[in-house]
Amino acid sequence: MAEEFPESTFVGVDLATFFNAVDPDDVPINCSFQQASILHLPFEDETFDFVIQRFLGMAYSPSDWETALKELIRVLKPGGWIELAEGNFIMQRPPACYQRFYNSLAAVCLSRGVDISLLHAVPMRLAETGVIEDITIDYLSIPTGWHGRIGDICLASFGAAMRALRPAIAPTMGLDNEGYEAMCQEVLNGFREKKTWFKAPYGFGMKRVEG
Numbered sequence: 001m002a003e004e005f006p007e008s009t010f011v012g013v014d015l016a017t018f019f020n021a022v023d024p025d026d027v028p029i030n031c032s033f034q035q036a037s038i039l040h041l042p043f044e045d046e047t048f049d050f051v052i053q054r055f056l057g058m059a060y061s062p063s064d065w066e067t068a069l070k071e072l073i074r075v076l077k078p079g080g081w082i083e084l085a086e087g088n089f090i091m092q093r094p095p096a097c098y099q100r101f102y103n104s105l106a107a108v109c110l111s112r113g114v115d116i117s118l119l120h121a122v123p124m125r126l127a128e129t130g131v132i133e134d135i136t137i138d139y140l141s142i143p144t145g146w147h148g149r150i151g152d153i154c155l156a157s158f159g160a161a162m163r164a165l166r167p168a169i170a171p172t173m174g175l176d177n178e179g180y181e182a183m184c185q186e187v188l189n190g191f192r193e194k195k196t197w198f199k200a201p202y203g204f205g206m207k208r209v210e211g
């Protein structure tokens with residue numbers, strides 16, 4: 001995006017420090033990163049023309065959501081645009097072995113106050129704010145492990161997410177590291193075989209201009 005819009009300035013934010021590992025030569029000059037929480041954004045009010053938040057649905061408690069939306073809208077200029085994009089663990093045409101992983105993930109998330117069966121509804125939160133207008137809600141269909149390069153990337157990304165979740169999920173499934181890896185492999189191979197896909201919901205809208 002930074003390369004596509006060279007006249008604009010882009011700022012990426014994450015709690016984690018992985019930006020530090022990125023080779024500066026790989027980053028366009030109009031792009032920078034800051035380690036910060038979306039719940040306390042280190043920016044003045046009305047700084048940005050466009051704000052996008054993607055794949056944070058599993059990170060927030062219900063009260064975090066209120067705070068995050070307030071913060072994202074606070075740093076957005078009136079007349080600027082906001083987008084919320086999410087992943088969704090509800091797979092279409094999944095292999096049978098996926099259900100066990102999904103059930104464990106859903107239970108762990110629920111024990112932390114996050115209902116992952118509701119992730120599809122995240123973009124609709126824009127309407128709840130009362131200050132976002134001209135809202136468009138839709139979803140992308142994401143092939144996982146088939147349909148060429150995009151499917152390969154999505155499968156690799158899904159596999160990385162499953163493996164990152166291992167410390168939280170493996171004990172609840174009664175699996176050791178080896179067993180968990182075998183389960184991941186079975187699920188990922190199953191996605192390829194069954195031509196599994198999922199819906200990635202997104203929504204965008206404009207911050208109301210008062211007066």
Ligand SMILES: C[S@@+](CC[C@H](N)C(=O)[O-])C[C@H]1O[C@@H](n2cnc3c(N)ncnc32)[C@H](O)[C@@H]1O
Nearest residue numbers: 013014015016036037038039053054055056059
């Ligand atoms: C699934 S990843 C998505 C990363 C990135 N947004 C993307 O779309 O590829 C979730 C990220 O949210 C970050 N995160 C969790 N809570 C956060 C918060 N309160 N503020 C900023 N980042 C947060 C985690 O560090 C993790 O990198």
